[in-house]
Amino acid sequence: MPTTTSASGSRPGGRSARVRAQVLEATGAQLVEHGYDGLTVDAVAERAGVHRTTVYRRWRDIGGLLADLLDAAGDDGWEPADTGTLEGDLTALNEEILAGVAADPPLTTALIAASFRSAQAARALRAFWEDRYARCAVVVVRAEQRGELPPGTRSRELLVTATAPMYHELVLLGTPPDPHLPATAARTAALAARAGAFTGP
Amino acid sequence: MPTTTSASGSRPGGRSARVRAQVLEATGAQLVEHGYDGLTVDAVAERAGVHRTTVYRRWRDIGGLLADLLDAAGDDGWEPADTGTLEGDLTALNEEILAGVAADPPLTTALIAASFRSAQAARALRAFWEDRYARCAVVVVRAEQRGELPPGTRSRELLVTATAPMYHELVLLGTPPDPHLPATAARTAALAARAGAFTGP
Numbered sequence: 001m002p003t004t005t006s007a008s009g010s011r012p013g014g015r016s017a018r019v020r021a022q023v024l025e026a027t028g029a030q031l032v033e034h035g036y037d038g039l040t041v042d043a044v045a046e047r048a049g050v051h052r053t054t055v056y057r058r059w060r061d062i063g064g065l066l067a068d069l070l071d072a073a074g075d076d077g078w079e080p081a082d083t084g085t086l087e088g089d090l091t092a093l094n095e096e097i098l099a100g101v102a103a104d105p106p107l108t109t110a111l112i113a114a115s116f117r118s119a120q121a122a123r124a125l126r127a128f129w130e131d132r133y134a135r136c137a138v139v140v141v142r143a144e145q146r147g148e149l150p151p152g153t154r155s156r157e158l159l160v161t162a163t164a165p166m167y168h169e170l171v172l173l174g175t176p177p178d179p180h181l182p183a184t185a186a187r188t189a190a191l192a193a194r195a196g197a198f199t200g201p
Numbered sequence: 202m203p204t205t206t207s208a209s210g211s212r213p214g215g216r217s218a219r220v221r222a223q224v225l226e227a228t229g230a231q232l233v234e235h236g237y238d239g240l241t242v243d244a245v246a247e248r249a250g251v252h253r254t255t256v257y258r259r260w261r262d263i264g265g266l267l268a269d270l271l272d273a274a275g276d277d278g279w280e281p282a283d284t285g286t287l288e289g290d291l292t293a294l295n296e297e298i299l300a301g302v303a304a305d306p307p308l309t310t311a312l313i314a315a316s317f318r319s320a321q322a323a324r325a326l327r328a329f330w331e332d333r334y335a336r337c338a339v340v341v342v343r344a345e346q347r348g349e350l351p352p353g354t355r356s357r358e359l360l361v362t363a364t365a366p367m368y369h370e371l372v373l374l375g376t377p378p379d380p381h382l383p384a385t386a387a388r389t390a391a392l393a394a395r396a397g398a399f400t401g402p
Contacts, residue, residue, distance in 0.1 A: 016266070082325075097282075112373065113317040116313075122395045126375050129373075130374070144327075157385070157389075160369060164366045165365045167365070167368075168365035168368050169361065169365075171373070172257075172313065173327055173330055174323060185362075187398060189401075191393045191396040192390075193255070194396070195396050198389075
């Protein structure tokens with residue numbers, strides 16, 4: 001579930017799209033370099049080389065900029081890897097989360113921190129994550145089709161079980177990134193799923 | 202893993218302990234009511250009815266106050282419930298986490314948010330959590346003794362699996378508190394543990 005600074009997405013070119021890409025890239029860069037306290041509309045406008053009234057008119061404030069940055073990040077056509085096994089798919093997902101959280105510049109961590117400051121950013125981040133979980137439902141469908149999982153396995157619950165230890169360890173507990181964690185958390189969730197944790201009432 | 206505002210703990214009385222209790226209670230109350238941005242040494246001193254130089258001398262700054270608040274919260278003799286089953290003990294633990302995160306005033310959530318602003322608060326919060334996980338190791342030992350778990354089950358990994366979905370859902374994803382979540386997350390971790398997720402290499 002990587003978040004990217006690129007706002008290019010699927011939109012065709014044109015001045016409006018170019019301005020959006022410049023402004024959102026400046027928003028991410030400013031956040032990462034100066035933190036939420038250094039993130040002002042004026043600083044973003046200057047960094048993007050765009051008139052400040054353009055930014056105020058289109059995004060209104062920092063919350064609007066962060067929400068649009070997250071909307072654009074979600075607009076990237078991302079799909080989970082298809083490795084041929086449930087455990088492999090979940091491991092690949094967790095590897096992406098690890099890469100995102102440990103990335104330099106630390107945009108993902110900065111966006112999570114910003115979500116504690118701006119309700120609009122928090123809503124956008126949560127929508128981004130829920131969209132990623134929805135896209136990952138196919139991982140569970142494929143595992144059911146291969147007979148790896150019982151039919152009717154609740155995908156979101158399984159996916160939260162697989163990924164929550166990543167966020168808990170890396171973001172809240174702040175443990176140093178463990179290269180084995182993506183695979184062990186994936187294996188744990190797969191074992192629980194096969195034992196019936198996500199089926200039944 | 203509740204965090205409390207009380208700094209009384211096991212310390213005997215005396216003026217120094219009373220001042221500490223007053224100052225830490227004021228720190229928690231000020232944080233909850235005015236957020237990290239409204240948390241200043243001067244505001245805490247005034248609220249506690251203590252001279253500001255006393256606060257500066259003993260705690261130095263906001264990071265020092267938050268770290269001591271968390272130290273005091275961890276100094277409460279807390280132990281996990283002994284319900285007679287692994288799943289029951291883990292559910293009780295998750296119920297406490299749910300109560301803490303959903304509490305009013307929302308001190309736990311405010312401390313987590315503050316940990317993104319102050320490195321000293323982050324270190325203290327992590328130490329608090331690690332101490333709680335260490336105290337919970339007895340839950341796994343008891344389950345092994347009852348024959349519920351294979352010997353050599355890694356307790357921290359099991360405990361993180363049981364509790365991570367609580368923090369992920371309630372703090373990061375911001376889903377409304379689900380009264381079933383404590384038990385379902387506990388059951389998932391117990392199923393994974395019995396399937397051997399936390400033993401072996």
